[in-house]
Amino acid sequence: KNEVEQSPQNLTAQEGEFITINCSYSVGISALHWLQQHPGGGIVSLFMLSSGKKKHGRLIATINIQEKHSSLHITASHPRDSAVYICAVLRRGNQFYFGTGTSLTVIP
Amino acid sequence: EPEVTQTPSHQVTQMGQEVILRCVPISNHLYFYWYRQILGQKVEFLVSFYNNEISEKSEIFDDQFSVERPDGSNFTLKIRSTKLEDSAMYFCASSGTSGRAVDEQYFGPGTRLTVT
Numbered sequence A: 001k002n003e004v005e006q007s008p009q010n011l012t013a014q015e016g017e018f019i020t021i022n023c024s025y026s027v028g029i030s031a032l033h034w035l036q037q038h039p040g041g042g043i044v045s046l047f048m049l050s051s052g053k054k055k056h057g058r059l060i061a062t063i064n065i066q067e068k069h070s071s072l073h074i075t076a077s078h079p080r081d082s083a084v085y086i087c088a089v090l091r092r093g094n095q096f097y098f099g100t101g102t103s104l105t106v107i108p
Numbered sequence B: 001e002p003e004v005t006q007t008p009s010h011q012v013t014q015m016g017q018e019v020i021l022r023c024v025p026i027s028n029h030l031y032f033y034w035y036r037q038i039l040g041q042k043v044e045f046l047v048s049f050y051n052n053e054i055s056e057k058s059e060i061f062d063d064q065f066s067v068e069r070p071d072g073s074n075f076t077l078k079i080r081s082t083k084l085e086d087s088a089m090y091f092c093a094s095s096g097t098s099g100r101a102v103d104e105q106y107f108g109p110g111t112r113l114t115v116t
Helices: none
Strands: A004-007 A010-014 A019-025 A029-037 A043-049 A052-056 A059-064 A069-074 A083-091 A095-098 A102-107 B005-007 B010-013 B019-024 B031-037 B043-050 B053-057 B065-068 B075-079 B088-095 B111-115
Touching: A004 A083, A010 A019, A019 A029, A019 A083, A019 A102, A029 A069, A043 A052, A043 A059, A043 A069, A069 A083, A095 B043, B005 B088, B010 B019, B019 B031, B019 B088, B019 B111, B043 B065, B043 B075, B075 B088
Parallel strands: A010 A102, B010 B111
Antiparallel strands: A004 A019, A019 A069, A029 A043, A029 A083, A052 A059, A059 A069, A083 A095, A083 A102, B005 B019, B019 B075, B031 B043, B031 B088, B043 B053, B065 B075, B088 B111
């Protein structure tokens, strides 16, 4: 059983569309990371959050601790947003659990 | 901008050989991590390291693996007797200027390990 579930697994969107990627987890956590993995394999941390909402440019991340759920939103999507988006949770005790990722393709 | 670096970018080794993967974390960071990603699969946590000792490790991180910070700048992952299933991309990451684990992590570009 995966401690972290993401949906959808694959997502294709037209340029300009609003995108939502969801992450649900089943364990107690101290923080949640959203990561972006580019086709070449490199990983970039987008957000780290433990409550509420964070915004960076066209990206917004929210977390609901009570419901054990987080969402990543991309507004005005662009082909350069095409990547795999990964949710990872930090358990108390410093152990990380990763989701399987959501593969996003934005078509011009 | 400071970044995490890893060497080599690609390592090919024969089954049973020892390999050392090297990482140079961001200089003022306090927490260091190793992850692996088998081709086509999700990223998996291996180990975290703080204050010169392992703070957490996963069940993957068995006696075959060890980590070291030999000189205050490098952070190494040693795999003692490689197996075919160790073939993966290995990522190093660092975080934490404040002593808290829950800080944003910065990832290195990865080392692709191929065991033949």
